[in-house]
Amino acid sequence: MALNRACLGKQYKPQTFEVTAERTKKYALSYNEDNPWFLDESREGGIIAPPLFGVVYSGPSVANAMFDQELNINFAYLVHGEQDMYYIRPVKPGDKITSISWVAGIEEKATGEILTVGVRCWNQQGEDVLFSYYSFFIRDPQKKKEKKDEKKEETLPEPEHTQKMEVKSDQSMIYAEASGDHNPIHVNEEFAKSVGFKGVILQGLCTMAFTSKAVIDNYLDRDPTRLKRLKVRFSKPVYMGDVIETRMWTAGEAGPRKIINYYAVNQDNVPVILNGVAEII
Numbered sequence: 702m703a704l705n706r707a708c709l710g711k712q713y714k715p716q717t718f719e720v721t722a723e724r725t726k727k728y729a730l731s732y733n734e735d736n737p738w739f740l741d742e743s744r745e746g747g748i749i750a751p752p753l754f755g756v757v758y759s760g761p762s763v764a765n766a767m768f769d770q771e772l773n774i775n776f777a778y779l780v781h782g783e784q785d786m787y788y789i790r791p792v793k794p795g796d797k798i799t800s801i802s803w804v805a806g807i808e809e810k811a812t813g814e815i816l817t818v819g820v821r822c823w824n825q826q827g828e829d830v831l832f833s834y835y836s837f838f839i840r841d842p843q844k845k846k847e848k849k850d851e852k853k854e855e856t857l858p859e860p861e862h863t864q865k866m867e868v869k870s871d872q873s874m875i876y877a878e879a880s881g882d883h884n885p886i887h888v889n890e891e892f893a894k895s896v897g898f899k900g901v902i903l904q905g906l907c908t909m910a911f912t913s914k915a916v917i918d919n920y921l922d923r924d925p926t927r928l929k930r931l932k933v934r935f936s937k938p939v940y941m942g943d944v945i946e947t948r949m950w951t952a953g954e955a956g957p958r959k960i961i962n963y964y965a966v967n968q969d970n971v972p973v974i975l976n977g978v979a980e981i982i
Contacts, residue, residue, distance in 0.1 A: 702773045704807050704814050704839065712803040713765035718758040722794040724879075725750040728757060731879035732910035733866060736923050750792040752917075752928055753910040755831045756784075757880055758792065759820045762800035763835060766818045772804070774816070775839055781905050782815065783836040783976075785932040789829045791925075797825040805834060813840040857964070860948035864915035868903055868943045876907040903939040908974060912965055915947035916979045920961055929958060930980035937973045944968040947977075958982055 722742060729739040729751045737744050739751050750758075767774065792798060799822070806817035815838055822831040869875070873887040882904050885892040893901045913931055921927045939945060949963040963977035 702775060703841075704816055705771055705773045706807050708769065708772050708804050709807050710804060711766075711769070711771075712801060713762065713769070715799050715801045716761040716765065717797055717799045718761065720750060720758060720792055720794050720796045720798060722748060724757070725754055725792075725794060728754045728879045731872075731876040732907050732914065733869070734910075734914060736914070736917065736925070738923065738925050747793065749925065750794075751910065752786065752788060752913050752925055752931060753906060754792065755786055755788075755822065755833055756906050758798040759800040759802075759822050759831065759833060760881055762802040762820050762822075763818055766802045766804060772816070774837075778813070778840040778842060780838050780840075781835070781935055782838040783834075783932070783934045784906065784909060785834040785836075785930075787832040787930050788928055789831060790824075792824070792830050796830075798822050798830060799824075806836075810838070812844045813838055815839075857948075858950045858962075860963075861950045862915070862919040863946055863948050864919060865944055865946045866911045866914070868939060868941055868945065870941050872907065872941060873901050873903050876904050880904065880906065882906070898938060898940075900940055903941070903943075905935040905939075908935070908939050908945060908965065909933050911945055912947045912963060912974060912977060913979075916949060916961060916963070916981070919949060920959075920979075920981055927982050928979065929982060930978065932976070932978040933974045934976040935973075936975045937967075937971055939967065939973050943973075945973060947974075949977075949979075952978075955980065 802820040805819035808815040818835045820833050823829045877883045877888050917925050947965045952960045952962040958980045961979040965974040966972050
């Protein structure tokens, strides 16, 4: 069943989330963070929430859109395709974040449709903290994948920095508890295998959090407040025990911001994240 285009532009009821140090630290540890900006409450100015914590405080608002029956989403054929996050100002424990989501796009493709959900988040002072766009691909089982002409392998720049992260044997379970993403493909081995995976797969947003850490560690002197945008395309599943390497390089400037491009591969050199973009100051 096709997505209901009458829902394009539909806006959903605001949701409010109270940020606590317990929740932000738990999230940071769920992707193996060790940055004192996120963990050391004794540091001057206290701690702030990790950039990817935005998916936690905006989650209830995004869920309003995703579970809108009028949209006609077929979850059996849905995958998270891209994530794009614009950081306006830091979020700290004690903040009350209000989020509102809307159906930002519905696009037809040869083998399905792309649904984009936008979300705006602001704090108790009315100050914007985050704009984010979630893109999902819903495959149409009635449409066969067209054969494409073989593409020449793209030559990517030599990375300036690389950083590896080993996926723990229970990483998806830890991340599920911290993020609220309990999709059975991440926590139930039998279910994951029944839908074609080798086993449970890591949440794509956890892999994205790995890459955010790599950018902050290597380009920002570990200061997360200098990260202003992060965008990725999820390419291949990540399994427990994989080793993920983020490969990064400077791509140019946009006004006062420096543009970092990157991608991430597993231990077999298979890309798991492509088209990574970070905008930093």
